[in-house]
Each structure stands twice: as structure tokens, then as C-alpha cells.
Amino acid sequence: MENPESGLRSAVYQTILSRRDVRGQFLPDEVPADVLSRLLIAAHHAPSVGYMQPWSFLVIRETETKQRIKALFDTADAEAAEMFSDKKSDQYRNLKLEGILDAPINLCITCDRNRAGPVVLGRTHMPEMDIYSTVCAVQNLWLAARAEGVGVGWVSIVHEGALKAELGLPGHVIPIAYLCIGYVSEFLEKPELETAGWRKRLALKDLIAFDHWNGEASDARDDELLEQSGLDQKAVMNGSFVGSLADH
Amino acid sequence: MENPESGLRSAVYQTILSRRDVRGQFLPDEVPADVLSRLLIAAHHAPSVGYMQPWSFLVIRETETKQRIKALFDTADAEAAEMFSDKKSDQYRNLKLEGILDAPINLCITCDRNRAGPVVLGRTHMPEMDIYSTVCAVQNLWLAARAEGVGVGWVSIVHEGALKAELGLPGHVIPIAYLCIGYVSEFLEKPELETAGWRKRLALKDLIAFDHWNGEASDARDDELLEQSGLDQKAVMNGSFVGSLADH
Numbered sequence: 001m002e003n004p005e006s007g008l009r010s011a012v013y014q015t016i017l018s019r020r021d022v023r024g025q026f027l028p029d030e031v032p033a034d035v036l037s038r039l040l041i042a043a044h045h046a047p048s049v050g051y052m053q054p055w056s057f058l059v060i061r062e063t064e065t066k067q068r069i070k071a072l073f074d075t076a077d078a079e080a081a082e083m084f085s086d087k088k089s090d091q092y093r094n095l096k097l098e099g100i101l102d103a104p105i106n107l108c109i110t111c112d113r114n115r116a117g118p119v120v121l122g123r124t125h126m127p128e129m130d131i132y133s134t135v136c137a138v139q140n141l142w143l144a145a146r147a148e149g150v151g152v153g154w155v156s157i158v159h160e161g162a163l164k165a166e167l168g169l170p171g172h173v174i175p176i177a178y179l180c181i182g183y184v185s186e187f188l189e190k191p192e193l194e195t196a197g198w199r200k201r202l203a204l205k206d207l208i209a210f211d212h213w214n215g216e217a218s219d220a221r222d223d224e225l226l227e228q229s230g231l232d233q234k235a236v237m238n239g240s241f242v243g244s245l246a247d248h
Numbered sequence: 249m250e251n252p253e254s255g256l257r258s259a260v261y262q263t264i265l266s267r268r269d270v271r272g273q274f275l276p277d278e279v280p281a282d283v284l285s286r287l288l289i290a291a292h293h294a295p296s297v298g299y300m301q302p303w304s305f306l307v308i309r310e311t312e313t314k315q316r317i318k319a320l321f322d323t324a325d326a327e328a329a330e331m332f333s334d335k336k337s338d339q340y341r342n343l344k345l346e347g348i349l350d351a352p353i354n355l356c357i358t359c360d361r362n363r364a365g366p367v368v369l370g371r372t373h374m375p376e377m378d379i380y381s382t383v384c385a386v387q388n389l390w391l392a393a394r395a396e397g398v399g400v401g402w403v404s405i406v407h408e409g410a411l412k413a414e415l416g417l418p419g420h421v422i423p424i425a426y427l428c429i430g431y432v433s434e435f436l437e438k439p440e441l442e443t444a445g446w447r448k449r450l451a452l453k454d455l456i457a458f459d460h461w462n463g464e465a466s467d468a469r470d471d472e473l474l475e476q477s478g479l480d481q482k483a484v485m486n487g488s489f490v491g492s493l494a495d496h
Binding site for chain 2: 007008009011012013014015016017019021033034036037038040041042044045046047049050051052053055056057058059060061062065076079080083084092095097116119121122123124125126128129131132135136138139140142143144146147148154156157158159160167168169170173176177191193194198199201202204207208209210211212213214215221222224225227228229231236
């Protein structure tokens with residue numbers, strides 16, 4: 001992989017760009033143990049601060065457990081709907097935001113804040129780095145799943161304390177991501193919130209600065225970076241922005 | 249990609265498993281604008297809570313800026329070394345933990361906590377979800393870089409307030425990751441902290457539970473999952489755990 005082929009590179013970009021948060025397209029088909037194990041291996045190979053590997057994986061298949069988690073979601077979801085203005089609130093209530101009971105597997109990825117003792121290399125000044133490491137594990141799993149043709153949806157509309165109690169997590173372990181996992185009828189072309197008109201994709205070039213917050217482009221390289229970052233979304237989605245390029 | 253080819257799947261796993269935190273192997277070769285733009289496009293296509301897209305990207309190329317950040321690292325690094333016991337402290341001082349001046353590009357990925365207003369879908373009960381979204385963007389970029397043959401190292405040994413001030417970040421914007429980016433002489437076979445004997449890779453099967461914290465395997469599927477998760481590390485690294493399998 002020192003001189004990566006464009007095929008490999010293209011595969012990675014295709015996976016990243018076509019990954020979706022899945023809520024409404026789960027199939028009941030069982031996810032075989034070897035597939036699920038590969039997803040967990042991908043997660044376990046995330047970067048971790050001080051090689052701490054603070055994550056654990058709770059695989060949830062029992063219907064009763066899922067039903068109790070679904071009830072926690074329903075409570076929080078009703079509270080959330082009240083927080084939006086009238087028009088947004090109606091739109092919010094019409095969105096399907098989870099697939100807890102539809103997905104054959106639910107997975108809670110947790111972070112054990114004590115896993116490597118009180119002093120951890122790289123965490124001495126940013127104590128939240130163990131949490132960031134765990135999120136990297138979530139994203140590894142999500143991309144591996146997409147490459148397997150498996151959908152993942154992240155449920156975040158739940159009271160953290162209630163979720164902790166339901167799953168029996170000790171005080172020093174926090175739930176980072178509650179995921180719904182399963183094969184899907186389709187991966188949607190765009191994020192659902194974009195299609196629904198909830199929010200638009202921001203222009204990447206507006207999110208780039210140089211050397212300092214709000215620092216502007218100062219040379220031709222910077223200008224070229226901004227221009228390339230404004231590539232047409234279609235070229236990004238179909239991978240043609242990768243395939244036509246020579247290798248380094 | 250509905251029925252992914254094993255070649256594509258294998259490419260994604262190879263990328264995930266051979267990704268490294270790079271500190272000492274950076275080359276001065278310039279990273280072309282088109283390559284850097286693809287890395288940012290990958291980051292920008294991370295999942296984000298409520299489609300918030302809270303990230304910004306500060307591209308740092310000026311030597312003077314890098315030198316000031318390096319000085320912030322040196323201060324924190326010296327403080328960190330004092331926190332370990334004698335033997336670990338000596339070992340800590342011998343580790344190279346950053347490539348700030350060596351890497352042609354430094355990149356700070358930030359999170360704007362106000363980007364989508366006061367009420368954000370999916371963030372009503374877990375306000376930290378915007379930060380998690382930004383970490384997903386970091387991991388997307390890291391994997392895209394690996395597929396491009398570009399190394400990335402995450403510098404977390406720095407006082408957050410000092411970094412914010414140096415880069416001129418407003419109060420509502422927090423620095424999530426300070427990354428060193430560049431081509432490399434090699435990608436090491438194993439994480440450096442593993443090779444150095446700092447910590448070992450944990451056995452994945454010890455990190456898996458069922459339905460509840462410490463919940464044990466209750467059927468043949470669970471047993472098979474644990475068995476598959478204990479696959480030999482070599483099979484994981486060379487991808488043979490993927491290549492030999494039929495598609496779903």
C-alpha cells in the first residue's frame with residue numbers, strides 16, 4: 001500500500017461518500033457472526049490515545065432489551081419535538097429517526113475512562129481524548145459496515161443516564177454510541193435530512209481557513225485547494241474525482 | 249455498492265488495519281492541492297448530528313505558526329513527563345510524539361458549537377454529539393489519507409486554551425484535533441506504542457458483552473462471534489480474513 005492503486009483509493013472514497021445514517025431501510029435478515037466480527041475488528045483497530053483502547057462492545061439482540069431502549073427513545077423524542085418551533089416541530093415529528101426494533105442487531109459502544117490507569121500518554125492535557133478515540137472506533141465500524149453492504153444508524157435521542165442504567169454500565173463507563181445495524185433495502189443517495197429540506201450541505205470551501213481562524217488564501221496553492229474543494233457534488237459521489245487521477 | 253465486491257471490501261479493511269499515527273516518518277514532499285482537497289472532502293462527508301456539519305479546517309503551512317505550536321507542545325510535553333513514575337517517565341521522554349515541524353501540512357479541525365442554532369435535531373439530549381460528529385470527520389480524513397499513501401499524526405499534548413489563543417478561535421469554537429499531515433518514508437507494521445512495549449493490544453473478545461454490561465454469550469451465534477473476533481492478528485493484517493469469504 002505504499003504506492004496505493006487508484007482502485008483501492010477509489011474504493012475508500014466510494015465507501016466514505018456513500019455511507020449513510022440508516023433509519024428506515026433495515027431488513028430483518030440476520031447479520032452472520034463472521035461479518036459482525038469483522039465490523040468489531042475494524043472498530044478495535046481505531047487509533048486510541050496512549051494505545052488505551054478504551055472501548056467495549058455490547059451486542060444487543062434480545063427483543064425485550066430493544067423494546068426497553070425504544071421506550072427510552074420515545075420519551076426523549078417526545079421531549080425533543082417540543083423544543084422546536086411549530087413548523088419545525090411538525091416536520092420533526094414526521095421524520096423516522098431510529099431503527100431500534102427493525103434492525104437485527106443493536107450495538108452500544110462504550111468508553112471506559114479508567115481503562116489504562118490515572119495517567120495516560122497523550123491524555124495528560126486533553127482528558128477527553130479517550131472519548132475521541134472511541135468515536136474513531138465508531139466511524140471505523142460504520143465504514144467497514146458500508147463496505148460490507150450493512151447499514152448503521154446512530155441513535156442519540158435518549159437520556160444518557162437512563163441508557164446507562166438500562167445497560168448496567170458502571171459509573172466510569174459511558175455510552176458513546178447506540179447503533180442499529182443490519183442489511184438494508186437500499187442506501188439512499190443523499191442524507192435524509194438533506195432530502196427532507198431540514199438542512200443543506202454546506203460548501204466545503206467556506207469551511208477552510210489558512211494558518212489562523214478566518215485566515216485567507218495567500219498563494220496559488222491555497223487558491224487551488226479552495227477550487228478543488230468546490231468540486232461538483234456529482235463528481236464526488238460517482239468517484240470520478242478520484243478515478244481520473246494519476247498516482248503519487 | 250449494494251452487493252460489494254470483496255476487492256472493495258478488502259481495500260477498506262486494509263486501509264483501516266494499516267492506518268498509523270505517524271510521528272517520525274514524515275517526508276518534506278509537498279502534498280498537492282488536489283490530494284489535500286480530497287482529504288477534506290472525505291472529512292466533510294462524515295456523519296453529523298442533525299446534518300449540523302460543525303467542522304472547520306485550518307490549513308497551517310507557515311513555519312512560524314508551526315514553531316509557535318511546537319513550543320506549546322514542548323511546554324505540555326515537559327509537564328506530562330513529570331506525571332509518570334520514574335521508569336515510565338524515562339521511557340516517555342524517549343518517544344517521539346509529534347511531527348509538527350517535519351510534516352509539510354498541519355491541520356486543525358475545529359467544532360463550531362453554535363453552527364446550527366440553539367436546538368439541533370439529535371443533539372437535544374446529548375449536547376456533545378457535535379463534538380462526536382467532528383471526530384468522525386477526523387477519522388474519515390485519516391483513512392482517506394492512508395488510502396492516498398499520506399500519513400497523519402494527532403497531537404493532543406497541548407493546553408487547549410493556549411492552542412485556541414494561538415489560532416485565534418472564537419469562544420464557541422473548540423479545537424478537536426491538531427493533525428500533522430504528509431507523505432512518509434514508511435507506514436510501520438504495528439503501532440509504535442505496541443512495539444515500544446508501552447501497552448499491548450487488548451484481546452477483542454474480552455471487550456465484547458451481550459445485551460448487558462458483562463452479559464455472557466447465550467447461544468451458538470454469540471460463541472461464533474467471540475471465536476471469529478479472536479482471529480490471528482496476522483490474518484487480520486494481511487487481509488486474508490476478508491479475501492477468502494463469499495459475498496452476502
